[in-house]
Amino acid sequence: MTAGERIVVVGAGVAGLTTAVVLAEAGASVRVIAEQVPGVTSLAAGAMWGPYLVEPKNKVDQWGQRSLEILRELAKDPATGVRLTSGIEASRTAEAPPDWATTLPGFRLCEPTELPVGFSAGYRFTVPLIDMPTYLDYLLRRLHAAGGTIERRRLTSLAEVGPAPAIVNCTGLGAKDLLPDPDLRPTRGQHVVVTNPGLTEFFSEDTGLSPDLLCFYPHGDTVVLGGTAIDDEGGLAPDDMAAAGILARCIQVEPRLAQVRVLEHRIGVRPSRATVRMEAEPDEAAGTVVVHNYGHGGAGVTLSWGCAEEARKLLSAK
Ligand SMILES: Cc1cc2nc3c(=O)[nH]c(=O)nc-3n(C[C@H](O)[C@H](O)[C@H](O)COP(=O)(O)OP(=O)(O)OC[C@H]3O[C@@H](n4cnc5c(N)ncnc54)[C@H](O)[C@@H]3O)c2cc1C
Numbered sequence: 001m002t003a004g005e006r007i008v009v010v011g012a013g014v015a016g017l018t019t020a021v022v023l024a025e026a027g028a029s030v031r032v033i034a035e036q037v038p039g040v041t042s043l044a045a046g047a048m049w050g051p052y053l054v055e056p057k058n059k060v061d062q063w064g065q066r067s068l069e070i071l072r073e074l075a076k077d078p079a080t081g082v083r084l085t086s087g088i089e090a091s092r093t094a095e096a097p098p099d100w101a102t103t104l105p106g107f108r109l110c111e112p113t114e115l116p117v118g119f120s121a122g123y124r125f126t127v128p129l130i131d132m133p134t135y136l137d138y139l140l141r142r143l144h145a146a147g148g149t150i151e152r153r154r155l156t157s158l159a160e161v162g163p164a165p166a167i168v169n170c171t172g173l174g175a176k177d178l179l180p181d182p183d184l185r186p187t188r189g190q191h192v193v194v195t196n197p198g199l200t201e202f203f204s205e206d207t208g209l210s211p212d213l214l215c216f217y218p219h220g221d222t223v224v225l226g227g228t229a230i231d232d233e234g235g236l237a238p239d240d241m242a243a244a245g246i247l248a249r250c251i252q253v254e255p256r257l258a259q260v261r262v263l264e265h266r267i268g269v270r271p272s273r274a275t276v277r278m279e280a281e282p283d284e285a286a287g288t289v290v291v292h293n294y295g296h297g298g299a300g301v302t303l304s305w306g307c308a309e310e311a312r313k314l315l316s317a318k
Pocket residue numbers: 010011012013014015016033034035036037038039040041042043044045046047048049050153154155156170171172173174175178188189190191227228267268269270271294295296297298299300301302303
């Protein structure tokens with residue numbers, strides 16, 4: 001990658017916007033093309049830093065750690081929507097804490113008295129929580145400040161980008177039809193956003209591979225309640241039964257949530273894949289290189305900065 005090089009980033013979710021920021025701040029002339037600005041899936045995320053439904057582990061650890069460093073820095077400025085927050089992850093089946101949790105600040109095992117009824121083990125730690133509408137707005141502002149531009153447009157193939165020496169494909173689940181990539185599959189998720197009855201700590205249940213999740217993430221005046229992870233489902237219509245189940249599960253753990261007002265339902269479809277696709281694909285006939293950066297499953301926010309920097313390295317090596 002050279003200073004002033006023209007690069008097109010396709011996609012304006014957390015993957016595309018973060019990549020565009022990294023490239024524009026490194027001196028490239030960046031144009032983002034995307035149908036939705038910002039991406040609906042990214043808007044729907046909770047979001048907590050932490051790997052979930054994503055592979056391969058060695059790269060996920062590396063990308064996740066780099067993103068964690070940057071998100072911690074961003075948490076110093078409240079305008080970013082990132083906050084370092086303490087809370088508990090617990091399980092009903094005495095699961096051991098995952099490696100990634102044990103290295104986080106403030107990590108310790110919970111006393112039985114700290115756990116909600118029905119839970120047999122848990123641990124406490126401090127982690128970045130990200131209020132996604134605020135955070136995606138922040139990324140858009142940062143991209144504009146670095147000279148990046150945005151064009152709203154749906155592509156039916158990457159050839160429709162037009163002549164460009166380099167393209168970064170950050171289309172999330174959209175890559176399934178765009179490329180096409182048959183290895184991508186949808187994992188639908190739903191959140192309920194409510195007024196905050198005074199919560200300052202997050203809670204998350206280690207539910208393994210269950211489609212019914214239980215988590216709540218306070219973001220100042222609001223709390224995001226979760227959730228669901230339904231494999232091979234891709235619709236974006238709110239599901240009233242799922243929302244009622246989310247509220248009931250969260251109220252059981254935190255009775256203050258029985259008093260809240262529902263503000264919004266957020267639905268997104270995680271781009272699930274056996275592994276994140278992060279690779280450069282030269283197209284000599286078209287005189288371009290495409291760097292793919294998609295398929296982040298349930299961890300696109302968690303991996304965003306590490307993956308964006310890897311995309312930049314792949315472009316520099318071309
Ligand atoms: C309910 C829920 C909770 C989640 N919680 C977390 C969490 O706590 N932590 C975490 O790290 N992750 C979480 N995730 C996962 C995270 O949201 C995703 O991994 C991430 O948003 C994927 O980002 P993306 O930019 O790849 O995709 P998207 O946000 O879907 O963006 C894709 C972009 O590509 C564009 N695009 C696609 N196809 C085309 C096309 N043909 N032409 C033009 N533009 C196109 C779209 O318009 C959009 O701008 C959650 C997801 C869900 C659904």
